[in-house]
Amino acid sequence: MADKYNIQSTSPNSAVVDEVVLGSKVHTRTSLFAEEVNNPHDSNACIKVHLFHRRKRAGEKWENLPSESLSRLKAGGVARFTLDSARTLNLFHHLSQLYAAKRQAGITPGKRTLVVASANEIVQAKKERIATLRELAESPDELWHDLENARPGILLKLSYAKLQEERAAALAEFKAHLDREEQEEWWQHFFQKNTWIFGYGLSYRFISLSQSKPHLGGTTISGRGGKLGDFMGLSEAQVKFTVLVEIKRPQSPLVRPKEYRNGVYPPGDDVAGGAAQVQTACRQWQESSDSAGNRDALKEAFTIQPKGILVVGNLKQLKDDRARIQSFELFRRNLTNPEILTFDELYERAAFIVQRTIQPSQSH
Numbered sequence: 001m002a003d004k005y006n007i008q009s010t011s012p013n014s015a016v017v018d019e020v021v022l023g024s025k026v027h028t029r030t031s032l033f034a035e036e037v038n039n040p041h042d043s044n045a046c047i048k049v050h051l052f053h054r055r056k057r058a059g060e061k062w063e064n065l066p067s068e069s070l071s072r073l074k075a076g077g078v079a080r081f082t083l084d085s086a087r088t089l090n091l092f093h094h095l096s097q098l099y100a101a102k103r104q105a106g107i108t109p110g111k112r113t114l115v116v117a118s119a120n121e122i123v124q125a126k127k128e129r130i131a132t133l134r135e136l137a138e139s140p141d142e143l144w145h146d147l148e149n150a151r152p153g154i155l156l157k158l159s160y161a162k163l164q165e166e167r168a169a170a171l172a173e174f175k176a177h178l179d180r181e182e183q184e185e186w187w188q189h190f191f192q193k194n195t196w197i198f199g200y201g202l203s204y205r206f207i208s209l210s211q212s213k214p215h216l217g218g219t220t221i222s223g224r225g226g227k228l229g230d231f232m233g234l235s236e237a238q239v240k241f242t243v244l245v246e247i248k249r250p251q252s253p254l255v256r257p258k259e260y261r262n263g264v265y266p267p268g269d270d271v272a273g274g275a276a277q278v279q280t281a282c283r284q285w286q287e288s289s290d291s292a293g294n295r296d297a298l299k300e301a302f303t304i305q306p307k308g309i310l311v312v313g314n315l316k317q318l319k320d321d322r323a324r325i326q327s328f329e330l331f332r333r334n335l336t337n338p339e340i341l342t343f344d345e346l347y348e349r350a351a352f353i354v355q356r357t358i359q360p361s362q363s364h
Helices: 085-105 126-137 141-150 154-177 184-193 269-288 292-298 322-333 343-355
Strands: 003-011 014-017 020-024 028-037 047-055 111-116 207-212 231-235 240-247 301-311 339-341
Touching: 003 085, 020 085, 028 085, 047 085, 085 111, 154 184, 154 343, 184 231, 184 240, 240 269, 269 301, 269 322, 339 343
Parallel strands: 240 301, 301 339
Antiparallel strands: 003 014, 003 111, 014 028, 020 028, 028 047, 207 231, 231 240
């Protein structure tokens, strides 16, 4: 809990602190009244205190108990003021805060309120937070340099924390829409915003987005009149290769509902048709990729029997039916191209990327 102290200057070298309650019961209260002072002989001796123990009757206000000055004690006299352990700890706590505040800020004229809290207790109003961030953003490079020197790696850690936060939000959105009747266009737009989800191909080559809705059979990759695909990606390495991605829907049936023969289920229309569509797109792109316009557009990337990826369906459709599972898996396992991924498999791959601990040296 945050501690708040109201402080009023009484001179250039002194200020009084409002009452701090060290402990209280129904009819008794122990209070600390502190003063900030500038001690010319010892700068560390900067706090003066008065302790009061007060008592009242029901309905009365708190009044200070009369006390005798210690200078009026007779020889052999004793004055004792006892604090229990809880109030002693509170006294130590508040004095520590006041000493630290005095050393840091000194005595300032007029009234001020000092709030002392742990970092996770401090909440700025939205306008104040925006103003603080704007000031930081407009600060010279030296400030960021000093911050990095004070906490080496802090800027990189902050950037990775933000990246992890954005990926976690995308993963939650992915999961929420798996069972919804979204159209192919919705998924195409979602994956275009979150191309990191395709992070690793089955051969564990990183894939990045090169072109959305590429024209595969036109005069150029972005020209008119060609056959449209969903995505064109590039494998990331010293030499890059083009990859074509086709997106269907999670609700697309993986196998047909009726058996073709005993225990054999044909692939669903979007699985068989999608595979044929990707194969045709790969052939067309292979034929047109060597045109001057496409070579200029892709520059360092090569197209050599381009890899295709088809995202379709959800394995939960198969409902632990061994014959259906076997029919689907045998079909895709024996395809040379494309690689078929279901939406739930792609989700689990994305979840792995999000849930693992991101280190500064790992930025997939």
